[in-house]
Amino acid sequence: MVRRYSNLCERVGETLIAVISLMSILFMVLIVLFILKEGLAVLFNPAVKSEASLRELFLKTVWQPISEPPKYSLVPLIVGTLKINFVSLLIALPLGMLSALFVSEKASDKLREFIKPTIELLAGIPSVVIGFFCLTKVASWLAHAYQYTWLQEMFTPTRLNALVGGIGISIAVVPITFTLCEEAIHNVPESYRIASMALGATRWQTALRVVIPTAAPGLLAATLLSFGRAWGETMIALMATGNAPILDWNIFHSVRTLSATVAAEIPETVVGSSHYHVLFFIGSILLIVSFVVNWLSQLAISSLQRKFAGE
Structure with missing residues (x-):
């Protein structure tokens, strides 16, 4: 029973x-x-195509959806997104990877038990809190550096810009980078380390010349997933970048990202309008890129697993 x-x-x-x-x-x-x-109505609806053709979306340089006639170029938004991603990954990848290497290869057990949860705890901080911190503190701290005349003349910085937003997004990305890199390095068989040191290599020589090359597919997966996290970030980009769709590569100028554009404008659009469908087209781009990045990261992880399995 x-x-x-x-x-x-x-x-x-x-x-x-x-x-x-x-x-x-x-x-x-x-x-x-x-x-x-x-x-996809942008591609197949004649009424939408008349205002937002592929030529308008990808060959023009101005995003002004409420002008007359409206201008729907995605180029400044894509460039702004890439600028933010570049800054955030430039900060997050070295910090996350080097921290993971230190925790896995050098830190004592007690130090590891303290560092790992502390870094991973950053993943639980809401994006809006990080955005507010960047808006009020990081932007103010950097504004003091902008007071140098040579910096103003060379870069003409604005208070909220791609650098401020990139720093904020890097805070959100570091826990992901660290966790995935630490897991990839930790999964390298201990026999590899023992064999290397038996041949006379030091601990750090083993880490740099044996462990990292072996864990390279996992580190690549961490890089791709970190990019995917930065690519789709909305609140930090909305609060800390100035939200100006400017087409240039100066990280000291305000930018607007794809995701921030959707968040800022979708509540005010008329359902069924060209503007409405263009915003969903932007959402489709974000979705497709995220799927591709995750697919590539899975390939990298599978490659690492096959390497460890001896296939």
Whole structure:
């Protein structure tokens, strides 16, 4: 009787898990289909194409959707997104990778138990808090550096710019970079380290010449996923970058990213208008790039697993 009741509970639990999993997949598919349906009207709806053709989207240089006639160039938004990503990854990747290397190869057990949770705790800080911190503190700190005449003449900095936003996004990206890199380095078989040091290599020589090359696919996956995290960040980009769709590569100028544009403008658009469909087209671009980045990272992780398996 007890065994029959236990089997029944197990079957009910398995069924609930399967139903919840299928519902999650269904919701994700429906969300993707809805975004693509609204966004791809840019390609197939004649009324939308007359105002927002591919030539307008990718060959012009001005984003002014409420002007007359409206201008829907995505080029300044894409450039702004790439500028933010470049700054954030330039900060986050060295910090995350070097911290992971130190924790995995050099730190004592007590120090590792302190550093690892502390860094990973940053992932729990809401983006709006980081954005507010950058808006009020980081921007003010950097404004003092902008007072140098040579810096003003060379870069003409604004208070909120790609550098401030990049610093904020790097704070959100570092925990992901650290966690994935630490896992990739930790998964390198200990026999590799023992063999290297048996041949006379020091601990750091082993780390740099044996461990890192072996863990390279995992480090590449960490880089790609860090890029994906920075690519889709919204609140920090919305609060700390100045939100000006300016087309240049100066990180001291204000920028507007793709995700921040959707967040800022979608509540005020008319449903079914060209502006509405262009914003969903931007969402489709963000979605597709995120899927591609995750797919490439999975390939890198699979490559690392096959290497460790000796295949």
